[in-house]
Amino acid sequence: MLLGFRTKLKLNGRQRKLMAQHAGYSRWIYNWGLATKIKLYQEGIKIKTTELKKFYTNHVKPNYPWQSSLSSRVYQFAFRDLDTAYSRFFKGLGEFPRFKKKGINDSFTIDAGGKLIRVGGTRIKLPFIGWVNSFEGLPHTSVKKVTISKQAGDWYLSLAFEQVREKPQLKNETIGIDLGISDWAYLSNGEVFPSLKPYRQLQKKLSRLQYLNRHKVVGSSNWYKAQLKIARLHHRISNIRRDYLHKMTSYIAKTWSKIAIEDLCVSGMLANHKLSKAVADQAFYEFRRQLEYKCPLYGSELVIVDRWFPSSKTCSNCQNIKQDLKLSDRWFNCTECETHLPRDFNASINLAHYADGLSVKACEVDNADVTIMKQEVINR
Ligand SMILES: [Zn+2]
Known part of the structure; x- marks a missing residue:
């Protein structure tokens, strides 16, 4: 059974800034990808998101040095989000993707490059960002990725995890x-x-x-x-x-x-x-x-x-x-x-x-x- 968990984070000033920077990075990538796809489409060219990402990594990213001071995992997920938004649109499940605005649904997803992130207690070590505290206890599990989002001025951690109900040794x-x-x-x-x-x-x-x-x-x-x-x-x-x-x-x-x-x-x-x-x-x-x-x-x-x-x-x-x-x-x-x-x-x-x-x-x-x-x- 896959369970969702979301909880408020207890962050210091430096961490809040890091969160905002990563959410901004994620938004920037998403909007760049969307704008490029629209422009190419208008010129009769269809491009897959994977090709777009490759082009971005080799030719665009080097022009923006500020991005290299942030986690590169974030932009992988931003491209994936864009891909999901497009396929939802083509399947008739959602509207055509819109540009993201600062301050509205600020969020980003991060992983440890294939390694598992250990969860439990009231602290979690996020890849790149480091240790952050949460107000309530986290489920004892490990996950592949976590999503950080902002709501009403507070930052939240969301994760999905597989719950295995193991029978105890009686x-x-x-x-x-x-x-x-x-x-x-x-x-x-x-x-x-x-x-x-x-x-x-x-x-x-x-x-x-x-x-x-x-x-x-x-x-x-x-x-x-x-x-x-x-x-x-x-x-x-x-x-x-x-x-x-x-x-x-x-x-x-x-x-x-x-x-x-x-x-x-x-x-x-x-x-x-x-x-x-x-x-x-x-x-x-x-x-x-x-x-x-x-x-x-x-x-x-x-x-x-x-x-x-x-x-x-x-x-x-x-x-x-x-x-x-x-x-x-x-x-x-x-x-x-x-x-x-x-x-x-x-x-x-x-x-x-x-x-x-x-x-x-x-x-x-x-x-x-x-x-x-x-x-x-x-x-x-
Ligand atoms: Zn007796």
Whole structure:
């Protein structure tokens, strides 16, 4: 797939002057070629652009010493542009070529004489011109040519590049992921995605706003103002969350060949705080949605683990099920084998085992859990 990219350049005075000189050179060549072609045509002579260029190089260029202080690649492209304009005209795709005016679509194209130009970061080494900076990051690629153009007083870099979507080298392993509330996710290899500080701060602000405005008269102008404020904050929070989830899901889908997640965010479902529950639910669905489209993209397999699988209550080492594990228990302490792990870490290992078909004990559903879950569903 060929992608186009255009970005504003950050230039110093000397560079701006060089750009203007090269754009002027390109325009001069184009106009000289067009004028010569028209004149010859009027005298009954048709000339190919390649012949015209040869004549120019041998007989005309030496008379203009200022041109030898600029990149000779620019005039090659100016002749090519003229040729393109003519063939478009003959094919009925465009008007007869017009003379270029200074200050209108000033541009030039440059290459490295067949060598590739490396692109990436916020700097690019242009042939002849040297290093220039850009305001935004450039795609990591290499190109044969670049076009520099001026618009509203600023200079822009444009390039076209082939994007190759290479499938990443995946680890031939299964990763289990347990989504939580205090931390965003625990991975079965021990990695943790912690909660973001700005996210937590905004969440606190949101709860406070909601609390402070609880007595406002619905429909009053004060109520409306407060609602607007709350809506904006919601929006900011969900943006932060989505960005963070994208980072997580891209990393996960590009790294492991098999990925196991829960069917429902059980820990979120069981949380007693209404707000955190809603947030955990949203994050969970967004997390799952992203993985569902990214996994096929990178060639990894997503396994959704049955919601009745007791991932939290099972010991990941001996499969002993601990019925008395409380919601507030942040650690899993096995009474059978002395396994001592953070609750979500233990759960993530169980999810990975489940996806690999390693879980030996049948699932025992805790009736107390079912009661709570039923209640949660009714309350929705
Ligand atoms: Zn155990």
